[in-house]
Amino acid sequence: MKTTITTILLFDAAHSLPDHLGKCRNIHGHTYKAEVSVTGPIGEAGPETGMVMDFSRLEEEVKRLVIEPLDHRYLNEVLDFAPTAERIAAWIFDRLREAGLPVRRIRLWETPDTYAEVEA
Numbered sequence: 001m002k003t004t005i006t007t008i009l010l011f012d013a014a015h016s017l018p019d020h021l022g023k024c025r026n027i028h029g030h031t032y033k034a035e036v037s038v039t040g041p042i043g044e045a046g047p048e049t050g051m052v053m054d055f056s057r058l059e060e061e062v063k064r065l066v067i068e069p070l071d072h073r074y075l076n077e078v079l080d081f082a083p084t085a086e087r088i089a090a091w092i093f094d095r096l097r098e099a100g101l102p103v104r105r106i107r108l109w110e111t112p113d114t115y116a117e118v119e120a
Contacts, residue, residue: 004104005052006037007059011067015075015083027074033109034092036062039120040102058101065099066092085116093118 014029040052048054075083079091089108096103109115 001041002039003042003052004037004039005055005058006035006105007055007062008033008035009059009062009067010034011071013070013073013075017082017084019082030110032070032088033115034062034066035105035107035109036066036092036096036103037105037107038102039104053102061099061101062096065095085110085114086118089116089118093120 010031010033012029012031014027016027017024019025036058038053038058043049043051069078070088075088079088081087081091085108089106092108093103093106096106104120106118107115108117
Protein backbone atom coordinates (compact mmCIF):
# COMPACT_ATOMS: atom_id res chain seq x y z
CA MET A 1 0.00 0.00 0.00
CA LYS A 2 1.19 3.52 -0.78
CA THR A 3 0.23 6.59 1.18
CA THR A 4 0.38 10.27 0.21
CA ILE A 5 1.20 13.19 2.47
CA THR A 6 0.98 16.87 1.57
CA THR A 7 2.54 20.05 2.85
CA ILE A 8 1.42 23.56 1.90
CA LEU A 9 3.77 26.53 1.80
CA LEU A 10 3.28 30.14 0.69
CA PHE A 11 5.59 32.51 -1.14
CA ASP A 12 5.24 35.96 -2.64
CA ALA A 13 6.66 36.79 -6.04
CA ALA A 14 6.19 39.07 -9.02
CA HIS A 15 6.19 38.21 -12.69
CA SER A 16 5.05 39.41 -16.07
CA LEU A 17 3.97 37.55 -19.19
CA PRO A 18 5.34 39.74 -22.01
CA ASP A 19 3.56 37.83 -24.80
CA HIS A 20 0.19 37.83 -23.04
CA LEU A 21 -2.51 39.93 -24.69
CA GLY A 22 -4.14 41.02 -21.42
CA LYS A 23 -3.09 42.90 -18.31
CA CYS A 24 -0.80 40.06 -17.15
CA ARG A 25 1.79 41.34 -19.60
CA ASN A 26 2.52 44.00 -16.94
CA ILE A 27 4.56 43.30 -13.82
CA HIS A 28 2.29 42.11 -11.03
CA GLY A 29 2.53 39.93 -7.95
CA HIS A 30 0.89 36.95 -6.32
CA THR A 31 0.90 35.16 -3.02
CA TYR A 32 1.44 31.65 -4.37
CA LYS A 33 0.36 28.59 -2.41
CA ALA A 34 2.36 25.47 -3.24
CA GLU A 35 0.87 22.11 -2.28
CA VAL A 36 3.49 19.38 -2.46
CA SER A 37 2.33 15.77 -2.21
CA VAL A 38 4.72 12.83 -1.89
CA THR A 39 3.78 9.18 -2.03
CA GLY A 40 5.45 6.10 -0.65
CA PRO A 41 5.22 3.19 1.70
CA ILE A 42 4.79 3.79 5.40
CA GLY A 43 8.14 3.28 7.13
CA GLU A 44 8.52 0.15 9.23
CA ALA A 45 11.77 1.00 11.03
CA GLY A 46 14.00 3.89 11.99
CA PRO A 47 13.18 7.50 12.81
CA GLU A 48 10.35 7.69 10.25
CA THR A 49 8.52 4.59 11.49
CA GLY A 50 4.84 4.93 10.71
CA MET A 51 5.46 7.78 8.24
CA VAL A 52 5.87 8.21 4.50
CA MET A 53 8.25 11.05 5.40
CA ASP A 54 8.57 13.33 8.38
CA PHE A 55 6.49 16.44 7.61
CA SER A 56 9.24 18.71 8.94
CA ARG A 57 11.81 17.12 6.62
CA LEU A 58 9.47 17.55 3.65
CA GLU A 59 8.85 21.19 4.56
CA GLU A 60 12.58 21.87 4.97
CA GLU A 61 13.34 20.42 1.53
CA VAL A 62 10.54 22.37 -0.16
CA LYS A 63 11.68 25.58 1.55
CA ARG A 64 15.30 25.04 0.50
CA LEU A 65 14.66 23.94 -3.07
CA VAL A 66 11.60 26.00 -3.99
CA ILE A 67 10.56 28.71 -1.58
CA GLU A 68 13.97 30.29 -0.91
CA PRO A 69 14.86 30.68 -4.62
CA LEU A 70 11.44 32.15 -5.52
CA ASP A 71 10.17 34.09 -2.50
CA HIS A 72 10.05 37.89 -2.94
CA ARG A 73 11.71 37.65 -6.34
CA TYR A 74 10.88 38.79 -9.87
CA LEU A 75 10.36 35.36 -11.44
CA ASN A 76 11.26 36.53 -14.96
CA GLU A 77 14.82 37.06 -13.68
CA VAL A 78 15.01 33.78 -11.76
CA LEU A 79 13.48 31.31 -14.22
CA ASP A 80 14.51 30.78 -17.83
CA PHE A 81 10.95 30.49 -19.16
CA ALA A 82 7.76 32.54 -19.20
CA PRO A 83 6.65 32.11 -15.57
CA THR A 84 3.07 30.93 -15.98
CA ALA A 85 1.51 28.95 -13.13
CA GLU A 86 1.66 25.82 -15.28
CA ARG A 87 5.37 26.14 -15.99
CA ILE A 88 6.26 27.09 -12.42
CA ALA A 89 4.36 24.03 -11.14
CA ALA A 90 6.28 21.81 -13.60
CA TRP A 91 9.58 23.42 -12.52
CA ILE A 92 8.77 22.71 -8.86
CA PHE A 93 7.82 19.11 -9.68
CA ASP A 94 11.05 18.52 -11.63
CA ARG A 95 13.27 20.23 -9.06
CA LEU A 96 11.91 18.16 -6.17
CA ARG A 97 12.04 14.93 -8.17
CA GLU A 98 15.67 15.62 -9.15
CA ALA A 99 16.44 16.04 -5.43
CA GLY A 100 15.10 12.53 -4.84
CA LEU A 101 11.72 13.33 -3.31
CA PRO A 102 8.93 10.92 -4.31
CA VAL A 103 6.67 13.72 -5.60
CA ARG A 104 3.21 12.63 -6.71
CA ARG A 105 1.57 15.99 -7.27
CA ILE A 106 2.25 19.70 -7.25
CA ARG A 107 -0.68 22.08 -7.03
CA LEU A 108 0.35 25.72 -7.39
CA TRP A 109 -2.32 28.25 -6.48
CA GLU A 110 -1.80 31.60 -8.18
CA THR A 111 -4.95 33.17 -6.76
CA PRO A 112 -7.44 31.95 -4.14
CA ASP A 113 -9.53 30.31 -6.88
CA THR A 114 -7.05 29.32 -9.64
CA TYR A 115 -4.28 26.75 -9.68
CA ALA A 116 -2.13 24.62 -11.98
CA GLU A 117 -1.50 20.97 -11.17
CA VAL A 118 1.24 18.57 -12.24
CA GLU A 119 0.95 14.86 -11.43
CA ALA A 120 3.24 11.89 -11.78
